[in-house]
Amino acid sequence: MTVTLVKTPAETAYTDAFDPQGALANVRKSAFAQFVETGLPHRRMEDWKWTDLRQLMSSPLPPVSGTIASADTIDALITASPFGEVARARLVFVDGAYDADRSSLPATGDVEFASLGSDDLPEWVSDKLVAGSTDPIAALNLAYMSDGAGLRVKAGSSMDAPIELLFVTTAEQAATYTTRNVIVLEEGASATLIETHIGGTGEYVHNSVTQLHIADNARLDRVKVQEEGLEAIHLSNTDVHLAASVHLKDFTLTIGGRATRQQGFITFAGEHSESHVSGAFLLTGKQHNDTRLVIDHAVPNCLSRELFKCVMDQAARGVFQGKAIVRRDAQKTDGNQSSHALLLSDDAEFDAKPELEIYADDVVCGHGATSGDLDENQMFYLRARGISETEAKSMLIGAFAAEAFDDVESDAIRDVLGGLAEGWLARRKAG
Amino acid sequence: MLEIKNLHVSLEEEDKQIIKGLDLTINAGEVNAIMGPNGSGKSTLSYVLAGRPGYVVTDGSITYKGQDLLEMEIDERAAAGVFLAFQYPIEIPGVATMQFLKVALNAQRKARGEGEMTTPDFMRLVRGKAEQLNVTTDMLKRPVNVGFSGGEKKRAEILQMAVLEPSLCVLDETDSGLDIDALRVVAEGVNALRSPDRGMLVITHYQRLLDYIVPDRVHVMSDGKIVKSGGKELALELEKDGYAAFAA
Structure with a gap:
């Protein structure tokens, strides 16, 4: 119909x-x-x-x-x-x-x-x-x-x-x-x-x-x-x-x-090309971010990496859809994607949809997705050293997101990105 | 400095009592050692002192410098001078050790109404103490405990203790996983912190650590209680006879 x-x-x-x-x-x-x-x-x-x-x-x-x-x-x-x-x-x-x-x-x-x-x-x-x-x-x-x-x-x-x-x-x-x-x-x-x-x-x-x-x-x-x-x-x-x-x-x-x-x-x-695609979302309120990647390995001997770190507060929603296609000739493809979500509120939501379409037989491909709250042991450790609950949370959220831009070559750009994440965290703390 | 009276502790998740009426007093200037078999509640005691979630104090009291310790938040306890050296230090990816130490020290100073330490002063302080503990500059740049060997983790714990200068040091199985050379470095670090104003609680399964950190008092813990207390010779006795005599 x-x-x-x-x-x-x-x-x-x-x-x-x-x-x-x-x-x-x-x-x-x-x-x-x-x-x-x-x-x-x-x-x-x-x-x-x-x-x-x-x-x-x-x-x-x-x-x-x-x-x-x-x-x-x-x-x-x-x-x-x-x-x-x-x-x-x-x-x-x-x-x-x-x-x-x-x-x-x-x-x-x-x-x-x-x-x-x-x-x-x-x-x-x-x-x-x-x-x-x-x-x-x-x-x-x-x-x-x-x-x-x-x-x-x-x-x-x-x-x-x-x-x-x-x-x-x-x-x-x-x-x-x-x-x-x-x-x-x-x-x-x-x-x-x-x-x-x-x-x-x-x-x-x-x-x-x-x-x-x-x-x-x-x-x-x-x-x-x-x-x-x-x-x-x-x-x-x-x-x-x-x-x-x-x-x-x-x-x-x-x-x-x-x-x-x-x-x-x-x-x-x-052949012999590399692509490293990464991203971080810092979302709050009712913000919505749907990220979709399609990686097409049409030739042999290439490497692809995708890493997404998604922080969602309040009623924000994140989606990560990662698709990798490895065509029949694309032997020796090395592909890996992962998405990690940090949900800071009960109303926040994250959906991950990994898809692998592999037609070649000699390849290494993987995907992983995690989603969860802040790690209680890490929180306890930071607080046991005198860091307040709010500050400890900020440190852990910042560190979580920063992993996605650790790879950026330029120190100056990485510092700007760190500053943007800190700004977001400061606004969050200020409520 | 620290007075624990009739302490009873259960796990929050299950109805299981771990500490069953523990009494212990630690005076400033003293090193107290707690020895006991696995499962006797030693680590639980250290966690309850630091305020770890997941434990419920069902009875008894802990008074620290005249204050009700159990009423204090985790970070308030730290700022008031309680320090737990973890048996298994936690890895914090993405947070550089140096940055972590600086945030922690300044958070404590702020909570005590002291001014923040400047970066140059802080660097000097940490570098000096790190050198004594064989903690390299590379380790200080790395994320907290990430990729550290067992020995490196324990040295980093003692470095934190040396930088934060707590009044009450609780060392939970600080000797576990250390070879004899690493043990010596760690023990020297701890001994350097012995002072008339500072109390220490050294928790260990083996007498070996106490050859290097010689205690003033030794307590034997079994089934959630202190069952015997004595001088440093008690540790040697235990080493010879084992814990069997104290089994519940």
């Missing part, structure tokens, strides 16, 4: 606003057609059963780009980025549009930047903008994408001074903001990239896609910090294409957002 769903007000708003122009019009049309096939994902779709966007997006949030906010509002949000001291170059996007005046381009000629909002995109960007993703939210993103960063790190060059992509959403309008980044690392290049999402108070949707195309022998350290406003819905897709002998480290810290759905699709297309 086919159930025909009535369009929600949010879906109607997306359809009514659709009027693609310019060079990408055809790509946008096919992407939108793909979105329309399913509409907003809902709980009867297996991968979305914990995150029903038809319900979460109950009012129309029409696609908008460009800001109506005052300079003071924008500057205050930009100052809220914790990476002000750490980033060596910064590309700022305000309400879905590039803000050249508030950005500072990388000083070196080894990195090329293109604003995706430009009418005249270089080929290395436009080549990568193709419809065909099976994910409705990624398709919707391509249909409506208004701006974002195209970054190309040239072959053999090292960009270890961090570049920050800062997405500021002022929340002055109840709208959907749609951004997309296309990051290309050429052969043997290396880079450190920070992606920061900061938002004001008010309802909005930020639909964000980051495409990572990493060529042979390249290395990328990427850190994403999501501090959207607490009434925001953050929808994110990271599409990763790894060639041979690539080294990827990717860490995401989620603190903000009323509801977050973040997806990562990682494809190993060349």
Whole structure:
């Protein structure tokens, strides 16, 4: 039986606003057609059963780009980025549009930047903008994408001074903001990239896609910090294409957002590559974070690691869905994923859904998921040394979350992440 | 300093009595040793002194420096000078030993109304004491007790004790799992802390530790009670005759 769903007000708003122009019009049309096939994902779709966007997006949030906010509002949000001291170059996007005046381009000629909002995109960007993703939210993103960063790190060059992509959403309008980044690392290049999402108070949707195309022998350290406003819905897709002998480290810290759905699709297309994907959620109130990863081992001799540490207080809810596919030719695959949840209240909830699809016979793959309260013995030990109950809890929660970013290469970035976790704990203590 | 009267303790989870009418007095400046067979309630006594959850005091009292110890929170007891050196020190991944020590020391100082110690002063204090106990800088950087050998864990416990300078030191089977060299280092560390203002309670199954930490008083514990008390020669007697004579 086919159930025909009535369009929600949010879906109607997306359809009514659709009027693609310019060079990408055809790509946008096919992407939108793909979105329309399913509409907003809902709980009867297996991968979305914990995150029903038809319900979460109950009012129309029409696609908008460009800001109506005052300079003071924008500057205050930009100052809220914790990476002000750490980033060596910064590309700022305000309400879905590039803000050249508030950005500072990388000083070196080894990195090329293109604003995706430009009418005249270089080929290395436009080549990568193709419809065909099976994910409705990624398709919707391509249909409506208004701006974002195209970054190309040239072959053999090292960009270890961090570049920050800062997405500021002022929340002055109840709208959907749609951004997309296309990051290309050429052969043997290396880079450190920070992606920061900061938002004001008010309802909005930020639909964000980051495409990572990493060529042979390249290395990328990427850190994403999501501090959207607490009434925001953050929808994110990271599409990763790894060639041979690539080294990827990717860490995401989620603190903000009323509801977050973040997806990562990682494809190993060349041998001897490694991907380390980790994340920490620090959630409270009624915050919701559903993280889904799909790791596709299409070739032999690659290694993948996923580690997620999820802290949920009050009535927060976390979901981790980790899927690993090991195709028939992908012998000697070494894959492991784990998710660990710390539930600080009886009302907090965590769901984990590991999935392994293994078609090769000579592989090592594993998964593990734990969820629980703080360890009583550790609490007793800390308190027996004179540390108060509140402080001991904070120490243990902080240590629990920090394990997920222990691996981040840059000391300066790791310190910022530690500071963000401490800030969250301090707010928790203050009640 | 510490007066335990008619102490009765049960487990919270099951209706089982572990300590059945224990009396013990520890004076400042004294080292008291408690010896006894496994299951006699020695470790339970140490946990009750430190305030570990899971035990219920059904009768009796513990007075520490004139205060009702049982009314105090775990961390209040620590700040008031009660220190338990754990038989099995707990691993705390993600918390560096040095940071842990600093937070603990400053929490105690704050609770006592003293100012926080500055980082340079603290580093000097810890480095000096760590050297005496063969605790390396590497260990201080590592997470609390994570990846430490048995001997390293016990040395780290004594280092904590030396840094926190408690008034009442309770050492629960500090000798277990130590070879003779490690035992000597640990015992020297403990002996260095002997002082006229400090009371010590050394809990052990074997007499061996008491060759190195010579006690003023020895008590034999059996089936939840002190069944015999005497001078240090009592330990030697026990070593020769065993605990059989005291079996319940």
